[in-house]
Amino acid sequence: MRIVFMGTPDFAVASLNALVEAGFEIAGVVTAADKPAGRGQKLQESAVKKYAVEKGLKVLQPLKLKDPDFIAELKALNADLQVVVAFRMLPEIVWNMPAKGTINLHASLLPQYRGAAPINHAIINGEAESGVTTFFLKHEIDTGDVIFSEKVAIAADDSAGDLHDHLMETGAGLLVRTVKAIQANDYSEQPQLFSAELKHAPKIFKDFCKIDWNNSVKTIYNLIRGLSPYPTAFAELNEKTIKIFKAGYEDIAPEITPGSYLTDGKTFLKFAASDGFITLLDVQYEGKKRMMIDEFLRGMRL
Template identity: 40%
Template sequence: MNFFIKLQDKISEFKLQINYMKKFPKIVFIGSTHFSLFPLKELYMKQYNIVGIITSPDNPLHKKGESFSPVKKYALENNIPFLQPVNLLDDSFLKNLKAWNADIQIVVSFKILPQKVWNLPKMGSFNLHASILPQYRGAAPINWVIINGEKRTGLTTFFIEEKIDSGKIIFQKEIEIGKEETAGELENKLKKMSGSMIIKTLEKIMKNQIKLIDQKNINSFKYAPKISTKDCRIQWNDPSIESIYNKIRGLSPHPAAWTLLFFNKKKFVRFKIFIVKKILKKHSIPIGLIFISSYEMQISVKEGFISVVEGQIEGKKRMNIKDLINGIKINKNLFVL
């Protein structure tokens, strides 16, 4: 008898959960990166009604050996339907997307959507962007805020419109950037905020509590374009040590700032630099010379020295400076270009 009572209780509890989920709008989640994964997990764990996921196609040539996105992996683990369109305007893809009959689409870290996709749900499509828009529109806001020496950044949700990152703002949250913080550390901080940002935005939309801010009414803005390999090269003759320091931490750990290191037998190798300290000091030493002790590598710049804490010489793994110095077994006639 007790068994049947417990079973009925479980069935009732399950029905309540089903009804609870049904009060939420039908959501299509669109994303591909590890950053996307955080808000997706938050939505799923809080039992929002995710009817499907759009993520990037598999890439068997991916450098880390992962042929598909972390978002696809999560969809497979939790039996969530997903689509991986090569072409977002493909008729077959659009037909399958329409069949989900989503009320709203949530986009986090994905490529540009055509109007036929973002304009489909009746409640619209909103995007999460890793900056305080309209500042740092573009592909690499986390890197550029640090490279440019900003003191604050944050997250913005906005309704998607035709122009990239220019739609009406729904919700924003600001945070401080640490003086020594790298792009990787800042990204982790923003990831942890992203889930609650998505939930708050969704709740505001559902309750019709949004007060949209038109970006056209905000005059000043900066761009955050995609970073090329050329952008990552360190300019040691930069007159500002702060600028060099910000560039290195703004590109760490990915895509990583680099320089050419005069290594051995008149050979230059690529040298990635991840973590540094800045030493302000007047001197008359030529720029780019390297001074090595048993535990330290200092590179001369106009306003002092950049002390390397972690780096990676081409063909070797990332190391702390002590191991790196032991590995090169050279302590003089070294310089960078």
């Protein structure tokens, strides 16, 4: 069975590697075009492209997925199945091309947390578990019939980065299981059920990342976890931005206004929320490098 793999970031590399190590024939890899990055604006290759080149796989990097030249090149690969992991929305002419269809690996237990940022939103909402799901692509994003899913527990102090890594590895295994089942024609499809109670995972924008100290400590704590290490929750300190990668919290009613802070200038810095304190542990002040709070306080006068 010939497979075309589509993906871009590190999350997708684990799945591609699992398929390669399982012995599947990868007819080609579709990934994002190289982009300028950093101070020198040098072209940077995607994580998937780097892996594919290292393994000697054919790489396609279309700017537009409906481009006739790309469509022709994709057809020429003669794939039986297309596999999508952390890529972009596909036009029907692409996902409907292979005889066995196109499957996607999504980082949530569908139908919960459809959307662009399921890992972040699961943590932000204080979930105790998440998971991964494989499904066939259809017209509406993340709505196709489910093939398999697998649960992953979320620890109380897990960040989005921690959950990302857990789901990346679990997802790679589930994807191999799914492709084997499709190859053997030994699977069933379960339609997703729609309801008003479902939680969604929309793309995260900067305004969403700003901490509102009038919220509860648990709400703020989960926001910090859910946005770490990227795009990162932030607040204002001395009229500058401070990104917060890790924090703790205290359920002690504050006697100061939410958003005010307490510090000994050496070892701790904590902000008042509506019902307690958020203790900063790992931060990055505007114009500075990322550092632990004791190092940060040594270079600041508060």
